[in-house]
Amino acid sequence: MSEALHPATELNDTVHQRARLGILAILCEVTEADVTSLKAELGLTDGNLGRHLQVLADAGLVTMERRLVGSRPRTTVRASKAGQKAFRDEVTALRALLERVR
Amino acid sequence: MQSSEILAELDSRRSRVRARASAGWMPLLLTGVALLGSFPAYAGWFDGPGSACGCLSTSDSSSLSEAASARIGGLAGGSKPLALYWLAVVPSVYFLSVGWFSLCRRRTGLGQRWGLHVMMGVGTLLGLLLSLLPPLDQLVSPSARPLLTPLLALAVGLVALGRVERDRVLTGAGAAVAMTAVVVAALSHYTSGLPDSFLGNIGQALLAPSVEVAGVGLLLIVASLFLRRARRRTAAEFAPIHTEVP
Numbered sequence: 001m002s003e004a005l006h007p008a009t010e011l012n013d014t015v016h017q018r019a020r021l022g023i024l025a026i027l028c029e030v031t032e033a034d035v036t037s038l039k040a041e042l043g044l045t046d047g048n049l050g051r052h053l054q055v056l057a058d059a060g061l062v063t064m065e066r067r068l069v070g071s072r073p074r075t076t077v078r079a080s081k082a083g084q085k086a087f088r089d090e091v092t093a094l095r096a097l098l099e100r101v102r
Numbered sequence: 103m104q105s106s107e108i109l110a111e112l113d114s115r116r117s118r119v120r121a122r123a124s125a126g127w128m129p130l131l132l133t134g135v136a137l138l139g140s141f142p143a144y145a146g147w148f149d150g151p152g153s154a155c156g157c158l159s160t161s162d163s164s165s166l167s168e169a170a171s172a173r174i175g176g177l178a179g180g181s182k183p184l185a186l187y188w189l190a191v192v193p194s195v196y197f198l199s200v201g202w203f204s205l206c207r208r209r210t211g212l213g214q215r216w217g218l219h220v221m222m223g224v225g226t227l228l229g230l231l232l233s234l235l236p237p238l239d240q241l242v243s244p245s246a247r248p249l250l251t252p253l254l255a256l257a258v259g260l261v262a263l264g265r266v267e268r269d270r271v272l273t274g275a276g277a278a279v280a281m282t283a284v285v286v287a288a289l290s291h292y293t294s295g296l297p298d299s300f301l302g303n304i305g306q307a308l309l310a311p312s313v314e315v316a317g318v319g320l321l322l323i324v325a326s327l328f329l330r331r332a333r334r335r336t337a338a339e340f341a342p343i344h345t346e347v348p
Contacts, residue, residue, distance in 0.1 A: 018108070025112045029119045030212040031268065037211025041119065091112065098105045 010093035014059045015086050019044060019052050024087040027062065027079035035075045053077060061086055121336035123213055125206040126269040129199035130326035133256060133279065136191045137319025143184045144312035188252035196223045196259045203267060213267065222262040226255060249311055253283035271329060275322065286314045 015021060022042045026033055033041075039049050056062040061083030066075045079087070200219040207213035260276030263269070289311075 018111075021108065021112060022115055025115050026119050026212075029116050029268070030123045031266075032213070034211040040211075041115075091109070094105045094109055098109065101105070 010089065010096070012086055012090055012093075014055060014061065015090045017052070019048065020056055021087070021090065023049075023052060023056065023077075024061065024079060024083055024090075027077060028084050028087050032076045032078040035077065038077065056083065117336060119212065121333050122210050123206075124269060124271075124329075124333050125203055125213075126264070126267065126272040126275075127326040127329040127333065128202045129195070129260065129263055129272060130275050130322050130329065132195045132198055133260060133275065134319045134322030134324075134326060136195050136256070137253075137279075137322065138316050139191070140184070140187060140319070141312050141316040143187045144315055184252075188255075192252060192255050192259065193223070193227055195256065196226060196263075199263055203263075218266050219263070222266060223259065226259045226262060229255065229258065249287040249315070250283050253315070254280055257283065275325070279318070279322075282314070282318045286311050289314070 015024060019042060023038060026038060026041055035049065035053075038044075039046065042049065044052070053062060053064060057064055060080060062077050062079055064075055064077050066073055068074070200223060203213060203219060257276045257280035260279060261273050262276075264271070264273030264276055
């Protein structure tokens with residue numbers, strides 16, 4: 001007899017972190033965002049944001065691109081297909097967890 | 103942190119980002135102004151196609167330049183002012199919108215780069231020009247062409263922008279403009295055979311394509327202003343949420 005897994009097992013360790021969830025939430029609403037706006041939106045320092053972005057990039061959930069706008073370098077971030085799916089799955093798992101608790 | 107709190111925070115963050123990034127009210131306003139501005143050209147065309155406002159016949163053009171001119175006139179069922187109006191306005195609305203999105207992107211750091219917009223705009227323009235070539239131009243009757251061809255090009259442009267910008271309001275507005283074009287062209291087609299006394303003066307005035315197109319333009323202008331206000335209110339409503347990394 002197979003029993004449905006507890007929704008908590010569906011949570012993704014890489015995504016299930018407040019700042020990383022925030023980053024993916026933003027990137028799933030807009031096609032891409034620059035690092036400055038992400039920093040302002042999430043209230044993170046350069047170092048913190050960079051670390052979280054690196055974790056997401058290593059997992060293939062976001063892609064980063066550094067280019068020159070005028071004479072200034074600008075880093076833009078966008079969610080990959082896998083990142084968008086991971087975010088949707090995480091929200092679904094959280095909702096399922098919430099339903100179970102209720 | 104509870105799941106409910108995380109979900110609430112995500113929802114509010116997404117709403118705030120959507121409100122900040124949403125710039126769709128401007129293309130909506132431009133489209134509304136374009137539709138409203140078409141009123142004199144449409145009114146002139148319906149006063150007497152073929153007689154007023156420099157209308158061209160597509161059949162008896164002898165030289166190459168006349169044929170090209172007639173082809174341009176064919177965009178709007180033979181009305182040169184209407185054709186020139188739309189040939190100037192459709193690309194202008196599209197590229198002004200792209201410029202606006204680019205400006206907003208620079209201000210907020212959120213959104214799409216302009217390369218995709220330009221590609222879609224060029225595609226829309228090519229589609230508009232292709233629709234003038236035979237045998238595609240034969241698909242639409244000359245009486246419906248002044249409404250269908252330019253308005254559908256405008257609608258396709260709006261839907262394309264909506265898709266690129268992930269803006270449901272713009273996509274919806276594009277669909278509404280397309281529907282308006284089809285309905286007004288159909289109404290114009292079916293009521294053109296009716297005697298004047300059948301509709302009466304008020305019926306004729308309300309069913310005049312120029313009035314209907316201008317009416318939709320006015321609705322879009324009002325909707326864009328509401329959207330702008332709602333966007334500003336939503337953006338101001340959500341205070342920034344600061345996150346400390348554990």
